[in-house]
Amino acid sequence: MLPTERMLNRRGVLGAGAALAAALCCRPWPMLRRAIAEPTPASGPPRHMALGTWQVIAAVQELLLPPDDLGPGASDVNAIGYLDAVLGEPGLEPEVAPRLKSGAERLDRLCRQHHRRPFVGLDVALRERALLELDGQPEGRAWITELLGFLLEALLGDPARGANPDELGWKWLGYEPPLPRPPHPGWQPRESS
Secondary structure (H helix, E strand, C coil): CCCCCCCCCHHHHHHHHHHHHHHHHHCCCHHHHCCCCCCCCCCCCCCCCCHHHHHHHHHHHHHHCCCECCECCCCCCCHHHHHHHHCCCCCCCCCHHHHHHHHHHHHHHHHHHHHCCCHHHCCHHHHHHHHHHHHCCHHHHHHHHHHHHHHHHHHHCCHHHCCCHHHHHHHHHCCCCCCCCCCCCCCCCCCCC
């Protein structure tokens, strides 16, 4: 049974974002050193994941961070293109891409069993119900949490590192980055010895 009072909304995404930001302050995370040269265009085709996985994840991202007049949404910051490019990074943990694919397949299978249609073929209300049902499973919750982390990177990351196009996320929050900033996309700091 799904809780009817629980809704996917921008406030929930931001609350999770605040928790993620707090976690980032406590530990050096690999995402802080991501530096992709160029996100995959939102129109595709995907370079580092199958088209079906791309479509499911893009639809989930839109549920987690919908575009509206309150701020930028997943499509506004090309979150799916950012994630696709990150999956092509040589230093990315090798289990990330298969784990994301497996979660997308699990969600799609759940929708086909309960609604006889794939996830992307459902209306928004049924997509939300399916995502909430998946969230009730430990592996499903871990998958959604991982997607949310990548979504927040795309929204709030440094544009010089391939995220947050035109600083949309920063402008929305009223954030002005400190100087100096990385000089160009793909820039990486030198490892200290």
